[in-house]
Amino acid sequence: MSNIEQTLSIIKPDAVERNLENEIKENFKRNNFKIIKEKKIQLEKSEAEKFYKVHETKPFYNDLCTYLSSGPIVVMVLEKEAAVIENRKLMGSTDPKEAADGTLRKKYGISIDKNSVHGSDSLDNAKTEIDFFFRD
Ligand code: ATP
Ligand code: MG
Numbered sequence: 001m002s003n004i005e006q007t008l009s010i011i012k013p014d015a016v017e018r019n020l021e022n023e024i025k026e027n028f029k030r031n032n033f034k035i036i037k038e039k040k041i042q043l044e045k046s047e048a049e050k051f052y053k054v055h056e057t058k059p060f061y062n063d064l065c066t067y068l069s070s071g072p073i074v075v076m077v078l079e080k081e082a083a084v085i086e087n088r089k090l091m092g093s094t095d096p097k098e099a100a101d102g103t104l105r106k107k108y109g110i111s112i113d114k115n116s117v118h119g120s121d122s123l124d125n126a127k128t129e130i131d132f133f134f135r136d
Pocket of ligand 1: 114
């Protein structure tokens with residue numbers, strides 16, 4: 001039975017700044033993700049705060065939102081069988097120091113805050129996040 005899902009991916013400011021956009025997209029394509037939609041934008045801080053609202057009580061919330069709005073990002077809708085979990089696997093652990101070999105965060109991440117990519121963590125959140133960026 002097929003289980004094609006869509007998930008939201010963001011190439012974060014640290015990776016865009018280092019011109020890793022195309023290289024990261026190639027990783028997705030090599031791993032059989034289809035890039036269904038994409039756009040390069042820069043968020044206002046208030047938009048980053050809305051996007052990361054689940055983290056609003058965390059000590060790192062303010063820095064996280066400042067960072068996500070600090071430069072251009074590439075937002076993509078990725079599609080694949082079990083896309084949500086498959087993207088989380090390809091990304092690796094939140095902290096690049098703990099990420100497994102071959103994962104995007106291991107290859108490209110600088111630190112726990114500059115970890116190069118975001119990916120939805122559940123199918124429900126994927127729908128909410130896709131709607132956040134691509135509701136027309
Ligand atoms: P993302 O949501 O960006 O895909 P994630 O789902 O792996 O990352 P979350 O727990 O949702 O991790 O945290 C959101 C972001 O907040 C992380 O990507 C990271 O940059 C930052 N973050 C998480 N934990 C910490 C921490 N302990 N210290 C500093 N920053 C953190
Ligand atoms: Mg998360």
